[in-house]
Amino acid sequence: MAQATSLPRNETGIATAIGSLKQQFGDRLTTGQAIREQHGHTTTWIENQPPDAVVFPQSTEEVSDIVRICAAHKVPVIPFGVGTSLEGHVNAPAGGISVDMGQMNEILAVDAGDLTCTVQPGVTREKLNTFLRDQGLFFPIDPGANATLGGMTATRASGTNAVRYGTMKDNVISLQVVMADGEIIKTARRAKKSSAGYDLTRLMVGSEGTLGLMTEITLRLQGIPEAMSAARCSFETVDDACQAVMATIQYGIPVARIELLDALAVKAANAYSKLDLPETVLLLLEFHGSESGVAEQAELFGQIAQDFGSTGFEWTSSTEERNRLWQARHDLYWATLQLRPGSKALATDVCVPISRLADCAREAVAKAEELGLMSPLVGHVGDGNMHMAPLVDMDNPDEVARTEQYVSWLAELAISMDGTCTGEHGIGQGKRPYLTRELGATMRYMAAIKAALDPDDILNPGKILPD
Amino acid sequence: MAQATSLPRNETGIATAIGSLKQQFGDRLTTGQAIREQHGHTTTWIENQPPDAVVFPQSTEEVSDIVRICAAHKVPVIPFGVGTSLEGHVNAPAGGISVDMGQMNEILAVDAGDLTCTVQPGVTREKLNTFLRDQGLFFPIDPGANATLGGMTATRASGTNAVRYGTMKDNVISLQVVMADGEIIKTARRAKKSSAGYDLTRLMVGSEGTLGLMTEITLRLQGIPEAMSAARCSFETVDDACQAVMATIQYGIPVARIELLDALAVKAANAYSKLDLPETVLLLLEFHGSESGVAEQAELFGQIAQDFGSTGFEWTSSTEERNRLWQARHDLYWATLQLRPGSKALATDVCVPISRLADCAREAVAKAEELGLMSPLVGHVGDGNMHMAPLVDMDNPDEVARTEQYVSWLAELAISMDGTCTGEHGIGQGKRPYLTRELGATMRYMAAIKAALDPDDILNPGKILPD
Numbered sequence: 001m002a003q004a005t006s007l008p009r010n011e012t013g014i015a016t017a018i019g020s021l022k023q024q025f026g027d028r029l030t031t032g033q034a035i036r037e038q039h040g041h042t043t044t045w046i047e048n049q050p051p052d053a054v055v056f057p058q059s060t061e062e063v064s065d066i067v068r069i070c071a072a073h074k075v076p077v078i079p080f081g082v083g084t085s086l087e088g089h090v091n092a093p094a095g096g097i098s099v100d101m102g103q104m105n106e107i108l109a110v111d112a113g114d115l116t117c118t119v120q121p122g123v124t125r126e127k128l129n130t131f132l133r134d135q136g137l138f139f140p141i142d143p144g145a146n147a148t149l150g151g152m153t154a155t156r157a158s159g160t161n162a163v164r165y166g167t168m169k170d171n172v173i174s175l176q177v178v179m180a181d182g183e184i185i186k187t188a189r190r191a192k193k194s195s196a197g198y199d200l201t202r203l204m205v206g207s208e209g210t211l212g213l214m215t216e217i218t219l220r221l222q223g224i225p226e227a228m229s230a231a232r233c234s235f236e237t238v239d240d241a242c243q244a245v246m247a248t249i250q251y252g253i254p255v256a257r258i259e260l261l262d263a264l265a266v267k268a269a270n271a272y273s274k275l276d277l278p279e280t281v282l283l284l285l286e287f288h289g290s291e292s293g294v295a296e297q298a299e300l301f302g303q304i305a306q307d308f309g310s311t312g313f314e315w316t317s318s319t320e321e322r323n324r325l326w327q328a329r330h331d332l333y334w335a336t337l338q339l340r341p342g343s344k345a346l347a348t349d350v351c352v353p354i355s356r357l358a359d360c361a362r363e364a365v366a367k368a369e370e371l372g373l374m375s376p377l378v379g380h381v382g383d384g385n386m387h388m389a390p391l392v393d394m395d396n397p398d399e400v401a402r403t404e405q406y407v408s409w410l411a412e413l414a415i416s417m418d419g420t421c422t423g424e425h426g427i428g429q430g431k432r433p434y435l436t437r438e439l440g441a442t443m444r445y446m447a448a449i450k451a452a453l454d455p456d457d458i459l460n461p462g463k464i465l466p467d
Numbered sequence: 468m469a470q471a472t473s474l475p476r477n478e479t480g481i482a483t484a485i486g487s488l489k490q491q492f493g494d495r496l497t498t499g500q501a502i503r504e505q506h507g508h509t510t511t512w513i514e515n516q517p518p519d520a521v522v523f524p525q526s527t528e529e530v531s532d533i534v535r536i537c538a539a540h541k542v543p544v545i546p547f548g549v550g551t552s553l554e555g556h557v558n559a560p561a562g563g564i565s566v567d568m569g570q571m572n573e574i575l576a577v578d579a580g581d582l583t584c585t586v587q588p589g590v591t592r593e594k595l596n597t598f599l600r601d602q603g604l605f606f607p608i609d610p611g612a613n614a615t616l617g618g619m620t621a622t623r624a625s626g627t628n629a630v631r632y633g634t635m636k637d638n639v640i641s642l643q644v645v646m647a648d649g650e651i652i653k654t655a656r657r658a659k660k661s662s663a664g665y666d667l668t669r670l671m672v673g674s675e676g677t678l679g680l681m682t683e684i685t686l687r688l689q690g691i692p693e694a695m696s697a698a699r700c701s702f703e704t705v706d707d708a709c710q711a712v713m714a715t716i717q718y719g720i721p722v723a724r725i726e727l728l729d730a731l732a733v734k735a736a737n738a739y740s741k742l743d744l745p746e747t748v749l750l751l752l753e754f755h756g757s758e759s760g761v762a763e764q765a766e767l768f769g770q771i772a773q774d775f776g777s778t779g780f781e782w783t784s785s786t787e788e789r790n791r792l793w794q795a796r797h798d799l800y801w802a803t804l805q806l807r808p809g810s811k812a813l814a815t816d817v818c819v820p821i822s823r824l825a826d827c828a829r830e831a832v833a834k835a836e837e838l839g840l841m842s843p844l845v846g847h848v849g850d851g852n853m854h855m856a857p858l859v860d861m862d863n864p865d866e867v868a869r870t871e872q873y874v875s876w877l878a879e880l881a882i883s884m885d886g887t888c889t890g891e892h893g894i895g896q897g898k899r900p901y902l903t904r905e906l907g908a909t910m911r912y913m914a915a916i917k918a919a920l921d922p923d924d925i926l927n928p929g930k931i932l933p934d
Contacts, residue, residue, distance in 0.1 A: 111820065111822060112717070113713065113717055113820075113821065113822035114820040114821050114822045115716070115717070115821075116820065155662055156661075156662040156666070157662075158660055162660060166637070167660055169666060169669065170633070170637060179912060183908055183911075184908075185906075185907075185908050185909040185912065186906065186907075186909060187909065188887070188906075189882065189885050189886055189887045189905060190820050190885040190886070191818040191819055191820060191850075191851055191852075191881075191885070191886040191887045191890060192818070192820070192821070192850045192851055192852075193625055193629060193634055193818050193850045193851075193852055193887075193890045193891060194623075194818060194887045194889065194890060195622055195623040195624075195673055195816075195887075195889045195890060195891050195892060195893040195894070196887045196888065196889050196894065196898075196902055196905055196906065197673070197894055197902050197906065197910075197913050197931050197932075198670060198673065198674055198678075198913045198916060198917075198931070199623070199636060199666075199669045199670060199672065199673055200909065200912065200913065202636065202666045202669030202670070203665060203666060203669065203670050203916075205666065206662055206664070206665065206666055207665055211665075222719070223717070223718070223719040225719075246580065249582070250579070250580055250582070250690070251690070252689070252690040252692075290760075290763060292759060292763065293757075293760055293763070296757060296759065296760070349662075351658040351659070351660050351661060352658055353578065353580075353581040353583065353657050353658060353659070354580065354581050354582075354659070355578060355580035355581045380660075383658075383659045383660045384658055384659055384660075385658075385659075385660055414658075415656065418656050418657040418658070419656055419657070419658040420655070420656045420658045420660075420661045420662075420663045421663065422661065422662045422663050423658060423660040423661060423662060424660060424662050425662060426662040427662070427663065427664055431663075435663055435664050438656060438663055439652075439653065439655075439663065439664065440652075440653075441650055441651075441652050442652040442653060442654065442667065443664075444650075445646060445652065445667065445920060446664050446665045446667065448919040448920060449665060449670075449916055449919055449920070450665075451919065452915040452916055452918065452919035453912060453915060453916070464664050464665070465664075
C-alpha cells in the first residue's frame with residue numbers, strides 16, 4: 001500500500017552499527033527474521049517493514065550508547081514497546097535498529113503522597129495498575145490494549161477514561177529522554193505545575209519516537225474513587241445517542257467513561273464476549289466519585305438519556321458486572337474482526353468538536369453503506385472521538401480501494417468540522433497525508449523542530465512528517 | 468540589577484523598521500517616551516528597558532505585517548498585553564518594537580455546546596468572564612491580576628483555581644500564531660483531543676513571546692457550578708496548615724481553590740481590605756459542585772483541618788462573603804506593599820512536589836528571618852506552589868543584596884526538592900540563571916528549538932534562554 005513506501009537505506013552504516021552493537025550487546029542484539037518481523041508488526045493493515053536488527057537495552061545509559069552508535073553511522077533508531085500501535089509506527093522504511101524497551105520494565109518509584117510515579121518505558125498499563133492497587137491508586141489512561149507507558153506517551157494515547165482524566169498529555173509530569181545525539185536529559189522537574197521554559201514534556205508526548213527516546217516517565221496518579229458504577233442504555237439511532245452524549249457533557253456531569261457502540265459493534269461484542277445486550281445503538285458509561293455523587297450522576301444521566309428516547313437504562317455498582325462490560329469493550333477490536341473472519345480492520349480515529357459529533361457519525365455511517373463497506377462504529381464519544389473500523393478483505397483490490405477512499409473521505413469530513421484525523425492513534429505512516437491536509441503551513445515548523453533536534457533524521461524516520 | 472543587562476542594538480535596522488511601520492500604522496505607532504516606558508514596565512523590581520516604539524495592530528494580518536517588517540531588518544518584536552508580568556517579560560534589552568495587543572480584544576466566538584471560545588490576545592480574563600456569565604459558562608484560570616489571555620497563555624499562567632482546573636497548558640485547545648517569518652499558522656483544530664503531530668499548542672503556551680505572537684486563542688470553558696462555597700480556617704503554624712493541605716489533596720477532595728496566607732499576609736489583607744481575620748496562618752478554600760457535593764467536600768475538609776489542629780473553621784455559600792474573601796486574596800500583592808510603604812515586592816514562585824511543601828515553606832520562612840527580610844508568604848498550596856515576597860527597600864544596597872541571595876537560595880531549595888523555580892510566573896529576564904540550574908543540558912535543546920523557529924532571534928530576545 002501507498003503508506004508503506006520505502007526510504008533509501010544506508011547499507012554500510014547499518015552493517016557497521018550492527019557490528020558495534022553486537023560487540024556491546026551480544027545476545028541482546030538479534031538479526032533473526034522472525035524477531036525482526038515481529039518488531040515491524042503493529043495492529044494495522046499497513047505492510048510490515050522489519051528493522052535490520054533488534055536490540056534489548058536494560059538501562060538509560062545503554063539506550064544512549066545505542067543512539068550514539070547509530071548517530072555516528074547515520075542509522076535509523078526505532079523505539080518499540082509491545083507493538084499495539086495502529087498506524088505503522090514501528091515500521092522501518094529505511095531499515096535500522098529497533099530498540100525494544102521490554103527489558104526496561106521497572107516501576108522506579110511511587111510517591112503516593114504526591115500522587116506521582118516514575119516508570120521505565122516498557123512497563124505496561126496493566127502491570128502499573130496491578131502494582132498500584134494496594135496503595136489505593138491508579139493510572140487512569142486506558143487505550144484498551146495493554147500498551148506500554150512508553151508507547152502510550154509516544155502516541156499521546158487516551159481511550160475510555162479521557163473524558164474525565166484527560167489524555168497522556170495531561171498525565172505526564174516529566175520525562176527522561178535520550179536525544180538524537182545520545183545526550184540524556186530531563187524535560188522538567190517533578191512539581192505539579194511549572195512555567196520553566198519551553199514545554200519539552202508536551203513536545204515529546206505524541207512525538208512518536210521522532211524527537212527522542214523516552215527512558216523514564218513520571219506520571220500523575222489518581223486515588224481509586226470511593227465508588228464506581230457502570231450504566232448502559234440503548235437508543236434507536238446513532239443520532240439520538242450522540243445527542244444524549246452532547247447534552248451530558250454540556251450539562252457538566254463528570255462522567256468517567258461514555259462509550260458508544262453501534263448495532264454492528266454490539267452484535268460483535270455479544271458474539272465474542274458472550275453477552276446478551278440489545279443489538280441496537282448502545283451507550284456504556286462509568287461514574288467515579290463518592291457513593292452519593294455516583295448515584296447523583298447516574299440519576300442525572302438517566303434523565304437526559306430518557307429525554308433522547310433511550311430504553312433499557314440500567315446501572316450497577318457490582319464490580320464483577322462492571323468489569324465484564326468493560327472487558328467486552330476492550331475486546332471489541334478482536335470481536336469485530338470475528339464479524340468477518342480473515343478480514344483486516346482499519347481503525348479510523350477522527351475527533352470533532354462535540355457539537356458536530358452527531359453529524360459526523362451519521363454521515364460516516366451513511367458513507368460506509370454507500371461504499372458497501374462493513375464498518376462497525378465505536379467511540380469515546382464524550383470527547384467527540386469516534387472509530388469507524390471497516391473490515392477489509394485484503395485480497396479484494398476494489399474493496400481495498402473503496403476503503404482507502406473512505407478513510408480519506410472521513411479525515412476530510414472531520415477536518416471540515418474543525419476536527420482532526422486522529423484523536424488518539426497518532427500519525428505514524430498511515431495518517432501522514434491527512435496531517436498535511438489538516439495543518440497546512442504548520443507542517444513547515446514541525447519539520448523545522450524535527451531538523452533542529454534530529455538533524456540526520458535518524459529517529460524513527462518516515463513517521464509524522466511528509467518525506 | 469544584573470537581570471536587566473542590555474543586548475547589542477541594531478540601530479539602523481530599528482530606525483528603518485520604525486519608518487516603514489509609521490507609513491503603515493500612522494498614529495497607531497508611537498515613539499513617545501511615556502508610552503514606551505509604560506511598555507517596558509511590569510510588576511517587578513527589574514529595571515525598565517523601554518522599546519523604541521509601540522505599535523497597536525488591529526488584526527492578525529497587521530501583526531504579520533509588523534513581524535515581516537521587523538524580520539526584514541532583524542529588529543526585536545516584543546508582544547505586550549497589559550504588563551502584569553512579574554519577571555520583566557516585556558522589557559526590550561536590545562530595543563525594538565513593542566506590539567501592544569490592546570486593540571485586538573474581541574471575543575470572536577463562544578461555542579457553548581462545545582464548551583470552547585476563541586478570543587483575541589488582548590481580551591482580559593475579567594472581560595471574558597463577564598461576557599460568559601449569562602451563558603452559564605466561565606473560564607477558570609485566575610492568576611489574580613486582570614491579565615490578558617494572550618499574556619496568560621504566553622507565561623503558562625495558573626493561579627488560585629489551578630488545583631482543580633489545571634493551568635493554561637490544560638485549557639488552551641489551539642492557537643493562531645504569527646511566526647518569526649510572518650507566516651500565520653494554526654497549531655491545532657478545535658477538537659478536544661488530538662494526536663496530530665507535535666504539540667505546537669503546548670510548545671507555544673509558556674514560550675513568553677519568544678517563538679511566535681499569538682493572535683487567536685481557543686480556550687476550554689467550564690459550566691458555572693451549580694453550587695460554590697468558601698471556607699476558611701486558621702492554624703498555629705505554616706507546617707500544620709501545609710500538612711492539612713497535603714492530606715486534603717492526598718484524600719482526593721476536589722477542592723477548587725486552597726490558598727495559604729501566613730500571619731504577615733493576613734495582617735496585610737486585614738489592613739488593606741478591611742477584614743478582621745485572625746492574624747495567624749490562614750487557609751482559604753473554595754468548593755465547586757452540586758449542592759450536596761459541595762457540602763460533602765466542606766465537611767470532609769473540616770475534619771482533616773481539625774486533625775491538624777485548625778481553629779475557626781467557617782464555611783459559607785453566600786456569594787457576597789465569598790467574593791469579599793477572594794477579592795482580598797487577589798489584592799494581596801498591593802496589600803503587602805502597604806506593610807512597608809515605598810518598598811518593592813519581589814514575588815518568588817517556587818513549586819515543589821506537595822509532599823515537600825511543608826519542608827519548603829518552613830525553611831523558606833526561617834531563611835527570610837535569618838537574612839532579616841520582611842517577607843509575607845502566600846501560596847497556591849494545593850499545587851505545591853508558594854510565593855515568598857520579600858519587601859525590599861531598593862535604596863539599601865545591602866538589603867537588595869540579601870534579597871538577591873534569598874531568591875537564589877530559594878530557587879536552589881526548590882530544585883533540591885525536585886521542584887521548580889517557577890510554578891506560574893515564567894522565566895522572563897529575572898529567572899534565567901535559575902532555569903539553567905534547574906534543567907542543565909536540557910537548555911541546549913530549548914535553544915535549538917528557538918534557533919529553528921526564530922533564527923535571527925527577533926522574537927522577545929533576552930528572555931528564557933541564557934545569552
